[in-house]
Amino acid sequence: MRVKIGLLGLGTVGTGTAQILLDPWGRNPILKDIEIKRVGVRSPSKSRQVQVSPEVITTDLEQIVIDPEIDIVVELLGGLEPARSLILQAIAHKKHIVTANKAVIARYGDEIYEAANQAGVYVLLEAAVGGGIPIIKPLKQSLGANRIKSIVGIVNGTTNYILTQMTAAGADFGEVLAEAQKLGYAEADPTADVDGWDAADKIAILASIGFAGRVKREDIYCEGIRQISAADITYADKLGFVIKLLAIAEGSKGDDSETLQVRVHPTLVAKDHPLASINGVYNAILVTGEPLGQVMFFGPGAGAGPTASAVVSDIMNIVGILKSSGGQPQGLDPLLSVTHQHYCSLTAVEDLKTRFYARFLCQDVPGVIGHLGTCFGRHNVSLESVVQIGYQDQLAEIVVVTHEVREGNFRQALGEIEQSEAISSIPSVLRVL
């Protein structure tokens, strides 16, 4: 039995995918039963790194998603449209879907899964999070026996590269970003990466699977790394931390309720924490569950080869199911499909309980530290340390680390502190893992 696929897009990941499929030697033998029936591209005459026979290539993407001979549509266009419409149209024509498109799933996952469940087809998306790292399938299948407590990940390679370089070179954000753009690790418009949106898309997907509920993408608290300075990295280092952009989903289950906190922000991570040593463009995802404890998945979070590896693993998964059912699966495997329909109730960031790091520039007058302590105390914010760390432009630089406090209280205290004459500015406020 041969399974026919239609490929939408022949960019970096599409090319990597076709390269694996056209060169199955030494890989899982199931690949030999897969045929690329059609490849949809924008510019058919463009020269490419892979030899796809010209008669397979078309610019008519719709023709692919309705082709009765195609079993699996592999969407590698990226972006919201026409990806969303083509996926929905393919589902309506009973095609299984494999996609690497985190943006479309994070925003339209509900609509897409609902359509897929009605049509009895799979929508697999291993490549959407963590590039080549197997995380979606392990989370669905291997960790499903657990009560998931948290998912904490470094899921954006660009920002991890920038923070790693800033740490290694003591350089500021702007310089390192420019260098990363030169090297191709950051895009010309780096917004989606450096402002945390890409990481938010990914944690929306992971949270939805791990906590078995829908997550509204727009409710995710999201803070990027533009404001991180070389000074903060140095002070964090002195305190025993590195700064990482973390995507975090934490659940707390009461007897009849379940609340979820989903957020993306730069975070101080203790140097002996497993995520602290994940450097460069690598990604890692740490999952905590009961009774499992902690497992971590580490690997290349982007790139043609790793992402194509994940795309092809999803194709293989569907081919395996088709082969074992003579091409006609009677129903969907509940561990591979996504059937939850309720929305997780997300806690507002004000109710987050976390430790904070904050840096203040103050007039160098007696009593400033006492004043800070009093303000924080008034709002129930308990301090772990207050250290005057140096001088800058004749202002005293003071770094505060709190115990675990409610974010709302901390913000109120900050608001009050900002008003005081002795405080010139608050250049940075960061959470501590």
Next chain:
Amino acid sequence: MRVKIGLLGLGTVGTGTAQILLDPWGRNPILKDIEIKRVGVRSPSKSRQVQVSPEVITTDLEQIVIDPEIDIVVELLGGLEPARSLILQAIAHKKHIVTANKAVIARYGDEIYEAANQAGVYVLLEAAVGGGIPIIKPLKQSLGANRIKSIVGIVNGTTNYILTQMTAAGADFGEVLAEAQKLGYAEADPTADVDGWDAADKIAILASIGFAGRVKREDIYCEGIRQISAADITYADKLGFVIKLLAIAEGSKGDDSETLQVRVHPTLVAKDHPLASINGVYNAILVTGEPLGQVMFFGPGAGAGPTASAVVSDIMNIVGILKSSGGQPQGLDPLLSVTHQHYCSLTAVEDLKTRFYARFLCQDVPGVIGHLGTCFGRHNVSLESVVQIGYQDQLAEIVVVTHEVREGNFRQALGEIEQSEAISSIPSVLRVL
């Protein structure tokens, strides 16, 4: 549709498994469709940490594996017999098998898989390697698009705990082993762990899956950690390494041949290597493939909860397949079953190409280093460094690190060096990753 399971064994892992199955709240809802039909134990009156209704418990294990109502037999007895016979009998009665038994699969996997494929049932064993870490299923499914190049793992928690403690405390093997036995991290008879046999069972299983061929367990080169001294750990540290017991499978594919090297031995690992920071009872497995690059899986390698998490994930996997096929799968999913029948050709350890670390105790006479260099050179062993590191009992202590050399040549050189009068002894020879 409810799926009925029979549990063989209610020890640590059996109890953990029953605890998850009897308390499904907050876990994957598929668990609610699983019923523990029978539990086979040796002493039914023993008090246990889990409430299984007494009428479910039996001492007649055979009755379980032939029970027509049971769909899945979960073998958690450990050891070779009666585990092997009961598994084969269960397969003959068309039961799917879930097992945590690395010893039985490493030795009798061929017989068991052959029977299972004929009967059309699955044999899943996620818990057999890496405890709660998802590695078997990712290797079968998620990484299958790759040409696997190597699998390198810290897969035995006991020895990793011992080496970590030796490194932290500067203590010798004997002391730390005694302490580990007191803490329950090592067994009264620690042979299977400290001599590397358990790690060899596990790498046999991983190699067989990753390289899609049978691996003869008895052909695996296996060296334990008994001979590691505090001195070696100190010298390794000075040279920038930590010592880890690694299980390694490395393939090299020629145009018409494929050879595999599978081995377990203590190894010097560079401190910035991802495996160097895996400490205590944790396990980690690093897989290198093309086009993926490297991914690492890290987590708790043993313990009731983690191992039970893996056992239950396998049960869930089969339940998912049964549910999606109305209880009657038409065939086996080729990605989940093990169908290869050829044996991998294993390279002899003499043909291994690796770097070496060796420590010599020599008479403190001029020309000793020159003599060492000449002997090694005669056998084509190129040296990276030769350092006289100190004195011990009036003998000079010399540490040699080689470039990558053929093990056979290195051993011949060592044999010649041992004969020289100037060399008193060679207390340790270790490979370098």
